[in-house]
Amino acid sequence: GDSVTQMEGPVTLSEEAFLTINCTYTATGYPSLFWYVQYPGEGLQLLLKATKADDKGSNKGFEATYRKETTSFHLEKGSVQVSDSAVYFCALPSGGSNYKLTFGKGTLLTVNP
């Protein structure tokens, strides 16, 4: 079945460091791919998405490129801030429809000043 494998954390960085969180997937066909973010004590927010191969999603300085050849959707940011501290989830719609999202296990990012 469809699945998402996400880099396990926790990840601790200093402010202005470069961030990469790896995400690879197995899926039937070519679904959209998503990154969601969960700030402490809050719900999930869509961070970015890509709907087809070679698409790049971007938001708030974060980027991820849909790579069909490596089945990957790695999240990157050139210079992290303390306010980026959160849990990041890679996800894809699975089950042959958009009825449910299958999530990776989440990566906790802590950014220190």
Next chain:
Amino acid sequence: DTAVSQTPKYLVTQMGNDKSIKCEQNLGHDTMYWYKQDSKKFLKIMFSYNNKELIINETVPNRFSPKSPDKAHLNLHINSLELGDSAVYFCASSQWGGRQETQYFGPGTRLLVL
């Protein structure tokens, strides 16, 4: 304006009790979901409704009963609560349209069973 709202935000209760969580979305979506997040932050689908019709029931104990009175509301009733039900429950909604549609999440209901 809140797009997907849930009540209550926190719920502390005793084992064996029955409780309900409510969810409302004002996005005009036709599909709604319940997800459970465990203590390790792992998220898993529980139920999905499309146009008030149950589409997904992911081997959830029948103590959990979702109800969708209309497309904008999806409630979750839990009977005979157990310690293992302690988790954060998230409601979400999306528009039916294929595998590119974004799901929008509520703030979560933090359930603690004592």
